[in-house]
Amino acid sequence: MATIPGFPNISTSVFNGITLEPELAPMSKGTAKSWLGEFHWVSLPVTDKNKYDDIVTPAIEWCKEHFGKSGSRWFEKDKKFYFKDDRDVTMFILRYS
Secondary structure, eight states: OOEETTEEEEEGGGGTTOOOOOOOBOOEEEEEEETTEEEEEEEOOBOTTOOHHHHHHHHHHHHHHHHOSSSSSEEEETTEEEESSHHHHHHHHHHHO
16 A cells, blocks of 8 residues: 555545646736737636637637627637727627636
């Protein structure tokens, strides 16, 4: 029976089956400049276990429904959502925070 150093009466098998929750990276935001002008970006809160489809696809569908098709008003690239209008960013943050 393997024991934990410093705790001779506790077997290491006590901790079998215990898994830690994945760490959540918080939502972040910023600004980016391009030849189209300045965009406000937001990244969704993600963990290492989140799949692209699980978190980004519903957000893309929500943006299409509220802001129209991806283009000059908003677009998504590498799990970041870029918005031309600051009010659109606020709506997105309120929806996904």
